[in-house]
Amino acid sequence: MAYDEISDLRFFTVLVEAGSISATARSMGTSPAVVSRRLSRLEERLGASLIVRTTRHFRPSETGRVLYERGVQIIADIDQLQNDLSIANTVPQGTLSIGAPVELGRRQIAPFIASFGERYPQLKISLALAGEGLHDFSDCLDVILRLGMPDTQGATVTLLATTRRVLCASPAYIARKTLPRTPQELIHHDCLCLRRHKTMTVLNRWAIGDDEKRDVITVPSRLSTTSCEIIHDWALAGQGIAYKLLCDVSQDIESGKLIRIFPDLYGEKTDLYAVMPPRHNASANVRTFLHALREFLHSSGGF
Structure with missing residues (x-):
């Protein structure tokens, strides 16, 4: 399955669960117009209407319901596969650069990185904080943590946790x-x-x-x-x-x-995603980091 198809499945599940174009836009940190255009492109590609929209109702069509139910399972299987593959076979070493939103980065990610670094003293870790959605891969980052579904074309995206x-x-x-x-x-x-x-x-x-x-x-x-x-x-x-x-x-x-x-x-x-550069195979450092971070987030009180 191509990245764009997986990304479209994630987008559609967010849309159905949000219950409206505007709520989806807020969840993704974008505008309702962008969400509407993406839905239209998806419907055009599949050749079917996916959402029934009236002044009183917003619900998936019969085709949309099938896509949502199958999509939820497919996404769960993909995330589980990525989780299984993320366990590193070698001890992390070298460098690792992480980008994160300011508040999440300071309150949750920074303390985790400190303890993670103690476990792997041969690994040099840097943390870059910026406003939500302001990081991109021109910042020379190995992985970007993003609240809300990313729209970076061609990137490798994995779901970490939900808050x-x-x-x-x-x-x-x-x-x-x-x-x-x-x-x-x-x-x-x-x-x-x-x-x-x-x-x-x-x-x-x-x-x-x-x-x-x-x-x-x-x-x-x-x-x-x-x-x-x-x-x-x-x-x-x-x-x-x-x-x-x-x-x-x-x-x-x-x-x-x-x-x-x-x-x-x-x-x-709101979902927390890890985003890796387009056409970039995650290193052992990144895989080990994300595996440990996912466990940390699921054991913390906020996710």
């Missing part, structure tokens, strides 16, 4: 305000919102719910920024409620610095 967004606030904020009893009551609270780089579009439509029902609430944005870390810092300082990836705030929730609001509900799902 979700949660609502959280500091004990100081909760002491000052009455906790929302329902997601709809978020409109009466101080909410800390991300903005897109360049366009400065505020991301204030927060999806929250369970496996059966999800509400999308347009929250008031009292403070907003393009930095995930600043949102985190504001939440710790008691400035309001944040809509954060669980992997970024799990340690603070465990320590009590932040408290989950609606602990039985979740926001949007």
Whole structure:
């Protein structure tokens, strides 16, 4: 199976699970127009309509349902195969360059790299942090960690873990305000919102719910920024409620610095991928690193 076909399968599973073009775009860190064009190209290539879209419904067609169900299994088999092959037969040595998003890199990946480096002292590891989606392979990186499905043509992509967004606030904020009893009551609270780089579009439509029902609430944005870390810092300082990836705030929730609001509900799902350069066979260093990182992430509280 060609990379483009695998990539299209991953894209379509994300689309079906997200439940809308706009939610898929947010999950992938792109625009609804890009998602719509990619869906159209996939339908054209397969010669079939995959999604039934009306003003009231968004669901896979019969062909789309078959593609989704078979695609989920195919992707799982591919990821398992890559996981099995990733176990290195030799001791890692030489150099390894990793790119990661800023907050995830600082809070999760950097501590892991420190312990991984102690296990393999002959390996010299460098970690480059940048805003989500800003890394590319002109940065001379062996592997890029990416939240949301990558769109790098020809790259080797493997799923590492899945996290979700949660609502959280500091004990100081909760002491000052009455906790929302329902997601709809978020409109009466101080909410800390991300903005897109360049366009400065505020991301204030927060999806929250369970496996059966999800509400999308347009929250008031009292403070907003393009930095995930600043949102985190504001939440710790008691400035309001944040809509954060669980992997970024799990340690603070465990320590009590932040408290989950609606602990039985979740926001949007986000996948963490490892991306290797196009037409590049992953080295033993990369395979061993990803195998160990996957185990670490699955044992941590945020994934």
